[in-house]
Amino acid sequence: MRAFAELMERLVYTPSRNGKLRLLTDYFGRVGDPDRGWALAALTGDLSFNAAKPGLIRALAAQRVAPELFGWSYDFVGDLAETVALIWPEPAVPAAAPGLGEVVTTLAASGRSETPALIERWLDALTATERFALIKLITGGLRVGVSARLAKTAVAAMGGRDVGEVEELWHGLAAPYRELFQWVEGRSGRPVIDDRTAFRPLMLATPLEDGELERLAPADYRAEWKWDGIRVQVAGDGRSRRIYSRTGDEIGQAFPDMLEAITFDAVLDGELLVARDGVVAPFNDLQQRLNRKRVTAKMLADFPAWVRLYDLLAEEGEDLRPLPFDARRSRLDAWFARVAPGRMDLSPMLPFAGWPDLEALRGNARARSIEGIMLKRGDSPYLAGRPKGPWFKWKRGPLTIDTVLLYAQRGHGKRSSYYSDFTFGTWREGQEGWALVPVGKAYFGFTDAELVKLDRWVRAHTVERFGPVRAVAPELVLEVAFDSVHRSSRHKSGVAMRFPRIHRIRWDKPAIEADRLATLESLIEG
Amino acid sequence: MCGRPHIGGMPALPSRPDRWIETRPEGLYVRPGDFYVDPIRPVGRAVITHGHSDHARSGHGAVLATAETARIMAARMGAAAPSTQALAPGVAMAIGPVTVRLVPAGHVLGSAQVVLEHAGCRVVVSGDYKRQADPTCAPFEIVPCDVFVTEATFGLPVFKHPPAEAEIARLLDSLRLFPDRAHLVGVYALGKCQRVMALLRRAGYDRPVYLHGALIALCTLYDELGCDLGSWLPATGAAKADLKGQVVLCPPSALSDLWSRRLPDPLIVAASGWMRIRQRARQRGVELPLVISDHADWPELLATMADTGAGDIWVTHGREEALVFAARQQGRRARALAMVGREEDDAE
Ligand SMILES: [Zn+2]
Ligand SMILES: [Zn+2]
Numbered sequence: 001m002r003a004f005a006e007l008m009e010r011l012v013y014t015p016s017r018n019g020k021l022r023l024l025t026d027y028f029g030r031v032g033d034p035d036r037g038w039a040l041a042a043l044t045g046d047l048s049f050n051a052a053k054p055g056l057i058r059a060l061a062a063q064r065v066a067p068e069l070f071g072w073s074y075d076f077v078g079d080l081a082e083t084v085a086l087i088w089p090e091p092a093v094p095a096a097a098p099g100l101g102e103v104v105t106t107l108a109a110s111g112r113s114e115t116p117a118l119i120e121r122w123l124d125a126l127t128a129t130e131r132f133a134l135i136k137l138i139t140g141g142l143r144v145g146v147s148a149r150l151a152k153t154a155v156a157a158m159g160g161r162d163v164g165e166v167e168e169l170w171h172g173l174a175a176p177y178r179e180l181f182q183w184v185e186g187r188s189g190r191p192v193i194d195d196r197t198a199f200r201p202l203m204l205a206t207p208l209e210d211g212e213l214e215r216l217a218p219a220d221y222r223a224e225w226k227w228d229g230i231r232v233q234v235a236g237d238g239r240s241r242r243i244y245s246r247t248g249d250e251i252g253q254a255f256p257d258m259l260e261a262i263t264f265d266a267v268l269d270g271e272l273l274v275a276r277d278g279v280v281a282p283f284n285d286l287q288q289r290l291n292r293k294r295v296t297a298k299m300l301a302d303f304p305a306w307v308r309l310y311d312l313l314a315e316e317g318e319d320l321r322p323l324p325f326d327a328r329r330s331r332l333d334a335w336f337a338r339v340a341p342g343r344m345d346l347s348p349m350l351p352f353a354g355w356p357d358l359e360a361l362r363g364n365a366r367a368r369s370i371e372g373i374m375l376k377r378g379d380s381p382y383l384a385g386r387p388k389g390p391w392f393k394w395k396r397g398p399l400t401i402d403t404v405l406l407y408a409q410r411g412h413g414k415r416s417s418y419y420s421d422f423t424f425g426t427w428r429e430g431q432e433g434w435a436l437v438p439v440g441k442a443y444f445g446f447t448d449a450e451l452v453k454l455d456r457w458v459r460a461h462t463v464e465r466f467g468p469v470r471a472v473a474p475e476l477v478l479e480v481a482f483d484s485v486h487r488s489s490r491h492k493s494g495v496a497m498r499f500p501r502i503h504r505i506r507w508d509k510p511a512i513e514a515d516r517l518a519t520l521e522s523l524i525e526g
Numbered sequence: 527m528c529g530r531p532h533i534g535g536m537p538a539l540p541s542r543p544d545r546w547i548e549t550r551p552e553g554l555y556v557r558p559g560d561f562y563v564d565p566i567r568p569v570g571r572a573v574i575t576h577g578h579s580d581h582a583r584s585g586h587g588a589v590l591a592t593a594e595t596a597r598i599m600a601a602r603m604g605a606a607a608p609s610t611q612a613l614a615p616g617v618a619m620a621i622g623p624v625t626v627r628l629v630p631a632g633h634v635l636g637s638a639q640v641v642l643e644h645a646g647c648r649v650v651v652s653g654d655y656k657r658q659a660d661p662t663c664a665p666f667e668i669v670p671c672d673v674f675v676t677e678a679t680f681g682l683p684v685f686k687h688p689p690a691e692a693e694i695a696r697l698l699d700s701l702r703l704f705p706d707r708a709h710l711v712g713v714y715a716l717g718k719c720q721r722v723m724a725l726l727r728r729a730g731y732d733r734p735v736y737l738h739g740a741l742i743a744l745c746t747l748y749d750e751l752g753c754d755l756g757s758w759l760p761a762t763g764a765a766k767a768d769l770k771g772q773v774v775l776c777p778p779s780a781l782s783d784l785w786s787r788r789l790p791d792p793l794i795v796a797a798s799g800w801m802r803i804r805q806r807a808r809q810r811g812v813e814l815p816l817v818i819s820d821h822a823d824w825p826e827l828l829a830t831m832a833d834t835g836a837g838d839i840w841v842t843h844g845r846e847e848a849l850v851f852a853a854r855q856q857g858r859r860a861r862a863l864a865m866v867g868r869e870e871d872d873a874e
Contacts, residue, residue, distance in 0.1 A: 006696075010813075012804075013807065013808070013812060013813045015813070022703060022704065023703065066851075068848075069682070069683050069848055069851065072845070072847065072848050073682050073683055076682055076845070079804070082803075082804055086684035086802065087683045087684045089683075090686070127688070128688075128802075416811040417782050417784060
């Protein structure tokens with residue numbers, strides 16, 4: 001438990017991806033089975049307990065500590081799990097500390113009525129850091145800023161392998177993943193899994209660079225719309241049904257309506273959308289369905305899920321990925337006509353004679369749910385990862401708006417001495433005349449040299465400080481680029497942007513000439 | 527108060543110390559001797575427990591302190607340091623009708639508890655103290671007394687400092703894992719800085735420790751006073767590449783300063799008792815919080831009250847309400863003195 005708790009502790013405080021990776025590979029390399037496998041499962045979300053509610057933890061602590069002292073401590077610390085972990089009185093002679101594996105297997109094997117005594121015994125045997133990790137683990141609140149993909153990347157890195165190889169195996173494996181570690185450590189061969197609905201790592205497109213188009217032959221490529229939804233892989237074998245995110249995480253639980261439609265034996269690549277009778281709703285509607293643990297009947301009715309298909313990776317156990325795109329597309333069309341699956345349609349091919357045709361299509365693509373155009377070579381097999389050349393994404397130009405810098409916050413890690421998170425606003429006329437209302441936050445888009453200048457500007461124009469945040473004189477205009485904007489009741493301005501980033505710093509422009517909120521509102525689609 | 531048994535005859539009523547010790551805006555005032563302990567404003571005569579700036583101020587007429595505290599005050603204040611008489615630990619000295627002794631408090635080099643005896647009653651003003659071992663100063667000594675005046679900086683049961691050696695081991699482990707990053711450790715200039723250096727040496731770390739300019743004067747003084755800190759170098763002027771994988775110490779305020787930009791990919795570390803609280807560590811952008819404190823933690827506060835056998839507990843600064851509550855649970859009379867002017871947070 002000690003190594004696991006220390007790892008969780010360090011991951012929470014380590015902002016950089018590389019730092020996290022190093023902590024993870026070090027841990028996996030140092031700690032033996034089965035503990036490291038259970039830790040991996042905890043990080044990938046494949047190990048989730050609801051063995052105890054926070055109320056139980058609090059009640060256990062109340063038996064050990066006077067209520068006055070607990071109350072003052074909780075007020076000071078501000079987090080229940082942390083307060084209990086810190087305040088737990090340690091016995092003079094602690095019991096033998098359980099390992100992570102012991103905790104996991106014992107909990108799984110015991111009934112609900114036994115858990116309070118178990119937890120109490122473990123709390124008596126652990127240090128404060130370990131107690132915190134234990135409480136978070138068993139109450140299902142373990143959040144350390146590590147994605148499932150990052151944890152898998154760390155495992156893959158142990159054997160110098162690509163994360164795609166781990167992802168492809170993942171759903172055929174189970175915690176504590178002994179055979180996976182043996183394989184990446186070179187002590188045994190690749191685990192053999194037999195699962196038709198296993199995740200196939202996705203083929204990704206590279207952005208089309210300026211001038212790149214002229215070097216491509218139009219006849220080699222096929223074109224489709226690029227949809228503004230969530231890339232998914234839909235897999236069924238007649239028995240099991242799965243929906244994977246682009247990183248191989250199972251998200252079917254949040255989309256029972258889609259799962260129901262997987263009545264076939266095939267693996268498909270497509271875009272998850274919210275659509276009513278085939279008419280796609282704005283991305284904002286889809287957002288209502290994401291990251292939900294429980295789905296209500298009302299949500300299913302109001303925001304029905306839909307998948308727009310663009311590739312067929314396997315059909316009745318036959319792996320189609322080695323086939324060229326054109327052949328796969330014909331198979332997809334035939335399959336769709338024959339199976340006629342519910343809640344799905346085909347992403348249409350866009351006929352074109354030359355690049356000017358496509359350029360015109362892209363220029364006019366202001367419709368909701370279209371982000372741009374995809375170009376795919378007709379002879380390209382389906383390859384994992386992001387090979388350069390066969391697939392391109394050609395996004396429509398971003399929207400931009402001139403805003404005024406209002407607040408700056410210190411960044412993390414390498415940027416912790418720089419003001420690098422910027423909140424900006426636009427003008428709105430209120431009862432007291434024109435005022436700036438915050439409309440978004442951006443922390444990238446500028447060069448290192450620009451960051452140094454911005455940081456210096458912030459320090460010289462601070463009017464107020466709140467902890468790590470500085471309010472600045474509203475004098476600097478930032479041209480912000482963003483992909484789209486939609487209504488949001490959670491924001492004071494009533495709007496929220498997608499992917500805002502600093503496009504240009506307008507050192508030259510007076511703040512009074514920045515845009516109005518109404519301008520931003522006029523860009524809302526749908 | 528002062529309920530010690532007396533032998534034979536009519537009991538001479540011991541004088542109640544709350545009649546001869548007062549809290550005034552200047553600080554704790556010992557009336558029969560006409561002096562203050564750790565006054566926060568300039569006074570005629572002061573007894574100073576230790577050299578931290580919230581206890582040792584300038585502008586007093588005459589000061590009594592340990593020789594080390596006198597040297598520390600001189601190093602910090604220069605010409606503004608008050609004229610100071612040194613009193614060796616354990617040696618009694620009369621100030622008017624009051625007998626004064628200084629006894630090690632285990633907080634920082636030179637730190638002392640002030641033992642006051644008057645009219646059959648003994649009061650111990652402990653200043654700041656800790657019970658955990660510290661290679662840079664003499665250990666805390668228990669003095670049985672009637673009234674124990676205590677701090678309560680970490681006066682909540684959530685504060686339990688792990689062994690400092692274990693925290694240093696975490697720092698060394700991080701150096702192993704991130705050998706390309708300078709480990710920038712925020713430490714208080716007096717005490718914490720030198721303790722961390724001494725602990726690193728005991729853990730076998732023998733490379734030079736790099737120091738922010740604000741830490742150099744006191745480290746030089748510790749060297750002069752015979753406290754072995756191993757080799758150290760000023761961080762200013764060192765080549766950026768040379769600081770890769772090195773331990774660099776700086777005051778907590780410099781952690782997020784422009785100053786830290788001279789370091790190669792710094793990993794921000796802080797050594798403080800407050801690092802036990804996640805929110806505190808996060809607010810400061812700390813990547814590796816080390817719980818190393820020069821103050822008593824909760825179990826130490828409770829044990830010390832019991833060890834002194836004091837019937838009365840006076841709490842000077844910190845989280846008084848919880849400690850007063852706990853003292854009463856131990857069957858002692860307890861009250862908060864509501865002393866102002868003590869730094870609570872960063873000075874730790
Ligand atoms: Zn102090
Ligand atoms: Zn103090």
